[in-house]
Amino acid sequence: MGNFFEDFSIGQKIIHPLPRTISEGDVSLYIAFTGSRFALHSSNEVAKQMGYDKRPIDDTLMFHLTFGKSVQDVSLNAIANLGYAEIAFPNPVYIGDTVSMTSDVIGLKENSNGKSGVVYVHSIGVNQNGDEVLNFKRWVMVHKKDKETSSGINEVPTFAKTTPILDKINLPEIKCVDTDSTGGKFFFEDYEAGERLNHPDGITVDNSDHTLATKLYQNNAKVHFNDHMMKSSPMGQRLMYGGIVISMARTLSFNGLQNAQNIYSINSGAHANPTYAGDTIYAYTEVLETIDHKREDLGLLRLRTIAVTNQKSSEIENPKGEDGKYLKNVVLDLDYTVVIPKKKTKK
Amino acid sequence: MGNFFEDFSIGQKIIHPLPRTISEGDVSLYIAFTGSRFALHSSNEVAKQMGYDKRPIDDTLMFHLTFGKSVQDVSLNAIANLGYAEIAFPNPVYIGDTVSMTSDVIGLKENSNGKSGVVYVHSIGVNQNGDEVLNFKRWVMVHKKDKETSSGINEVPTFAKTTPILDKINLPEIKCVDTDSTGGKFFFEDYEAGERLNHPDGITVDNSDHTLATKLYQNNAKVHFNDHMMKSSPMGQRLMYGGIVISMARTLSFNGLQNAQNIYSINSGAHANPTYAGDTIYAYTEVLETIDHKREDLGLLRLRTIAVTNQKSSEIENPKGEDGKYLKNVVLDLDYTVVIPKKKTKK
Amino acid sequence: MGNFFEDFSIGQKIIHPLPRTISEGDVSLYIAFTGSRFALHSSNEVAKQMGYDKRPIDDTLMFHLTFGKSVQDVSLNAIANLGYAEIAFPNPVYIGDTVSMTSDVIGLKENSNGKSGVVYVHSIGVNQNGDEVLNFKRWVMVHKKDKETSSGINEVPTFAKTTPILDKINLPEIKCVDTDSTGGKFFFEDYEAGERLNHPDGITVDNSDHTLATKLYQNNAKVHFNDHMMKSSPMGQRLMYGGIVISMARTLSFNGLQNAQNIYSINSGAHANPTYAGDTIYAYTEVLETIDHKREDLGLLRLRTIAVTNQKSSEIENPKGEDGKYLKNVVLDLDYTVVIPKKKTKK
Structure with missing residues (x-):
């Protein structure tokens, strides 16, 4: 086992x-779990207008x-x-x-x-x-x-600090971004390194929400499902799959990043603290870097999204305290890179 | 914001x-949220037999x-x-x-x-x-x-008391209603203005049920999702989206209105009181009006469906008390018009 | 009524x-409800490789x-x-x-x-x-x-102890079972009558889980949905639909029976005790009989799966106590027959 x-x-x-x-069922369930509002994934018509054959x-x-x-x-x-x-x-x-x-x-x-x-x-x-x-x-x-018995084995690979960005990005040429459809007015050129976006919404996650999602993903790590076992663990209850928090943070980031509909990479991430049913998740995002690309239709943004529980994200100045440790209600520190169309695609 | x-x-x-x-996923989720049993929406075969190309x-x-x-x-x-x-x-x-x-x-x-x-x-x-x-x-x-500063603006439109019923109804000609499939024996001619149908079932709605549904609808009104915020509101908890109650009342009305599978219009409605997780919803329906139509295959029923919580609908005589105010557990007063086939379509 | x-x-x-x-939506929801991992139902590619046109x-x-x-x-x-x-x-x-x-x-x-x-x-x-x-x-x-008034009617049919096994099994010829895809190494020849498989996982079922599933199945037995009514019953709460327990037991049995992806029959079954929201379900399986078949690609296993709540299945030796009655936390005793490919199909 x-x-x-x-x-x-x-x-x-x-x-x-x-x-x-x-399947279509997985896609609908994902919207039900998160409330995600990115238009590219919600509408075949928007996807076609942008240059896709159908919604990814x-x-x-x-x-x-x-x-x-x-x-x-x-x-x-x-x-x-x-x-x-x-x-x-x-x-x-x-x-x-x-x-x-x-x-x-x-x-x-x-x-x-x-x-x-x-x-x-x-x-x-x-x-x-x-x-x-x-x-x-x-x-x-x-x-x-x-x-x-000790083997003494010690072969540790090295990793790039960020996922390399390639010359070729396998997305169709973005023909047109209709801001009336995506709900967002901002394009690559509108973001600046150092800026911070406080996403205003908060979403509460209940036991059925997170266990249904994790079962859908066929992730069978028992800490997420077995309340009988977890009751006698130090946590005392089921632990939420960290991916749920990533999904929630990404969904909340819609408010401010509506046109950043594709993730290019995740550079690194920390599940700073555990999340449990009943917690309300909030998030804010810092723009770490704006990365131009030889493609004329799109650029990239390297972002840091911080998710916190049971407190408005605007109230968090720094996810870590003076001791350098994460605050107790910081549950995600995610460094990732998104694709975002340039202004020339704007309709 | x-x-x-x-x-x-x-x-x-x-x-x-x-x-x-x-998508198909949305349709399955809707059945999971409500338990809806209207055959037209559950079965392609029933839809085809009735005259549709596929189930609406x-x-x-x-x-x-x-x-x-x-x-x-x-x-x-x-x-x-x-x-x-x-x-x-x-x-x-x-x-x-x-x-x-x-x-x-x-x-x-x-x-x-x-x-x-x-x-x-x-x-x-x-x-x-x-x-x-x-x-x-x-x-x-x-x-x-x-x-x-006051603008003094006061431009108030007027509204029809009921949605007008047009000569042309954009539904295919109903070729055949197989009562063995729909589960209901009653057609347009079987209903009379003034009659009351007590729908016997009650359905309890939990937090995950209503929040998953409202997220699926991409309705992002925060009162439905953010338990952290709502705990410090006078309600003390998340408020259920009023549409959930409409869906539940409509689903419960199956028992008595099995062949009324299309809604023509909603004339008016009041969410008389808030609904919360854990409430069990019951409903009854009064037939306000039977409306013949020039189409030979169908007529319309103007209905008033009252939804109540935590009490059998048969125990409610009047949704309002002597003071003219809604009883505390009345949560919906919906005036709407449904399409229902005439007897000639019966198989 | x-x-x-x-x-x-x-x-x-x-x-x-x-x-x-x-629909695809029903299939995704079923995975979300159970976490089921049988590859044949999860992947069109696996189904085609096995000999199906698409996943059943x-x-x-x-x-x-x-x-x-x-x-x-x-x-x-x-x-x-x-x-x-x-x-x-x-x-x-x-x-x-x-x-x-x-x-x-x-x-x-x-x-x-x-x-x-x-x-x-x-x-x-x-x-x-x-x-x-x-x-x-x-x-x-x-x-x-x-x-x-008494009619005195007493016409009781007789039933076979097990569902008869026919010469013709309406499954396509199993061309190939890729154990890297199904996650299971064992075939028909690997099982022996009398052996016992303790499935290690436990899954907790919450109120929204079981009510969403039972509503999806359009099973409208009120004991599963109406908490208001059930609160004044001896049970004091909603009863879980017995089929949920069958699904959970079947899902848990994946661990040990990964290649037994089709059920041939259910011979008999007892819902030994009621199951409620919050219960964690565990299961073990006894192989009652290995049944060879004239088909060269597959055989059958007659199984007895016992589901228990809030206790590891390995801790249960006998589902019944010395008094011949089921233990209080035994919730399912299922006698059923599954189809399982023979070794010659192994890739």
């Missing part, structure tokens, strides 16, 4: 089971459906999900596509206590044609089977 | 963002998906949703259609206290071909920005 | 209303959607659902199919107290082409209208 440190070896390839066909899937939904596949093999019994790096969304995904995932073990480090170790994997998700749709690196701490 | 009284002017046209493609969307679902678009521009910060008039459903909507909405400002009235005013809009929803699918008038009370 | 004992007669045919078109619907979902239709006519006011026999799944069902159901009354037995009686029905579900998709016998106890 889940792998131990000794079950992994450098160069090992893991084919994660359960390819998943993405929200990148965050695709991430959850694809990522969920790796839980069983990599992190089912993880002591901790330590980090992510270089998450890229190389190609858009559409209704009817089937996504699947494989992982290569790229690093192993035994902890000095001899009881556990860190496993580094490089995971690649593809669609039914073999096109890459998700590509990321991830490291988790897992138990050792044999806590007495 | 929402418009103030001064942001509106007579004749102004508002294009509401976020056209929405309606439940009119109430279409209303929510289209109406939700206007919240951001018209009523996000409304002090109160005062009323609706002349709501019409001019054409059926099908899976795959994309609906969008515009509103014209048709009236403005500053309140005598100078602090707020009433905005009257005429909203029209269309499908991707420009065919009207929803048409209604609505008025809301909004804050003024400048509470010191 | 539900039928009474006197409303039934031997040989009577009941056409249950509300044919239901099964999970048999348990199909059962709920079809069975739900009979509640109104047969068991709306049942005193008790006494039993099921010879449940067969004669043909697979696909997205887009429309299922409907009829029942024949095959037995009637008045109880000696004169106040109630048992009705036995044989129910057959078909798709839009008239192919049988569900076939079962069922008996329920219902009230008499006239408690003073």
Whole structure:
């Protein structure tokens, strides 16, 4: 039931089971879970007008459906999900596509206590044609089977601080952005590094909301589902899947980033504190960098979105206190890059 | 973040963002939210037998998906949703259609206290071909920005008491109603003005039910979602979107009105009291009027459906007390008109 | 308002209303409700590789959607659902199919107290082409209208202990089972009668989960929905639809039975105790019998799955105590037969 440190070896390839066909039902459920309002994912007509054949899937939904596949093999019994790096969304995904995932073990480090170790994997998700749709690196701490014998293995890969931005972006040429449809007036040129957007809304997440979503993603990490088990854990209740918080933060960011409808990459992220049913999630976003691109129709914004619980995001000046630690109600610190059309596409 | 009284002017046209493609997922979710059993919307085979090419969307679902678009521009910060008039459903909507909405400002009235005013809009929803699918008038009370200066504006439109019934009804000719499929034996000729139908079922609505539905409709009025904010309001908790109650009342009315599968219009309605998670909704219906139509296959029934919470509808004689005010557990008083086939269509 | 004992007669045919078109939305919702991970139902690509044209619907979902239709006519006011026999799944069902159901009354037995009686029905579900998709016998106890007059009727049919297994199984020839996709390494030949599989996971079910599912199935038995009514019942709260427990047990059984993706029949079953919101469901499975078949690609396993609440299934040795009665937290004892490919199909 889940792998131990000794079950992994450098160069090992893991084919994660359960390819998943993405349907209209998944898309509607995602809107019901989040209230997401990005027009590109809500309307075939908007997608066609922009230059797509049909509406692509929200990148965050695709991430959850694809990522969920790796839980069983990599992190089912993880002591901790330590980090992510270089998450890229190389190609858009559409209704009817089937996504699947494989992982290569790229690093192993035994902890000095001899009881556990860190496993580094490089995971690649593809669609039914073999096109890459998700590509990321991830490291988790897992138990050792044999806590007495030490291997001394210490092969740690290095990661880029941000996911590299390629010359070729596999999105159709954006022909037209109708701001009456997207609900947002701002384009690439309107944003400046250093600016901060306080997203005004807050959304409360209940137990059925987060468990239905996590089950839809076929993510079977037991901490999210098994209240009987969790009642006797220090948390005392089911823990919300961190991806739910990412989805909520992304949804809240609509207010100010309406035209940033595609995620290009996630550079890094921290689930600073756990989130539980009943929490109301708020978020704000800092523009870290505006990144021009040789494509004439679009540019990129590197963003930092902070999600907090049970407090208006405008009331948070800094997510960390004077001691350098996250405030207790900061639940996400996400560094990611979005695609946003340039003004010339404006209708 | 929402418009103030001064942001509106007579004749102004508002294009509401976020056209929405309606999918099979939306239809399944609607059945999950309500338990709706109208056969026309549940079965392609029944729809074809009746004379449709395929099953149309439940009119109430279409209303929510289209109406939700206007919240951001018209009523996000409304002090109160005062009323609706002349709501019409001019054409059926099908899976795959994309609906969008515009509103014209048709009236403005500053309140005598100078602090707020009433905005009257005429909203029209269309499908991707420009065919009207929803048409209604609505008025809301909004804050003024400048509470010191008075404009004295007082242009109030007048409304018909009931939505006019047109000679042409854009529904296919009803070829056949198989009562074994619809579950209902009664046709237009079987109903009489003055009769009352006590719908026996009661359905409890929980927090996840109503918030998932309202998020699916992309209705972003914060009172429905933000428990943290609502805890410090006089209500002390999230308020259920009034449309949920309309959907529940309509679903409960199946028991007695199985063959009244299309809504022609909503003439007027009052959300008499707020509804909260945990409430069990019951309903009864009075037949106000039977309206013959030149079409030989169908007639119309003007109905008044009363929804109450936590009490069997049969125990309510009058929704208002001796003081003329609604009883505390009456949550909806809806005057609407449905289409119902005539006996000649019976199989 | 539900039928009474006197409303039934031997040989009577009941056409249950509300044919239901099964959509992608239903399939996604089923995954969200259960977290089901059987690859055949999740992926068109896996289904094609196995030999199907496209992914079939999970048999348990199909059962709920079809069975739900009979509640109104047969068991709306049942005193008790006494039993099921010879449940067969004669043909697979696909997205887009429309299922409907009829029942024949095959037995009637008045109880000696004169106040109630048992009705036995044989129910057959078909798709839009008239192919049988569900076939079962069922008996329920219902009230008499006239408690003073006795008919003395006592016609009780007999049932096979297990659903007969036919020479012809209407599944495509299984061309290939890719264990990397299904996540399971075990085939027909790997199982032995008498072996026991403790499924390690537990899943908690909340109020919105089970009521949304039961409403999706258009099962309108009021005990599941009406909290106001149930609060004054001995149970004090809404009762979970027994089918939810069957679905959860089937989903949990994935862990150990990954390649047993089709249900052939349900031989018998007992809902040993009621289940309520907040309960965490665990399950274990005993292999009762391995049944070879003349088909070279597949065999069958007769299984007994026991579901329990709020206790790990591995801690339960026997579902019944020394008094021969079910333990208080045993909620399902299901005897059913699944189809499982033989080793020759392994990729």
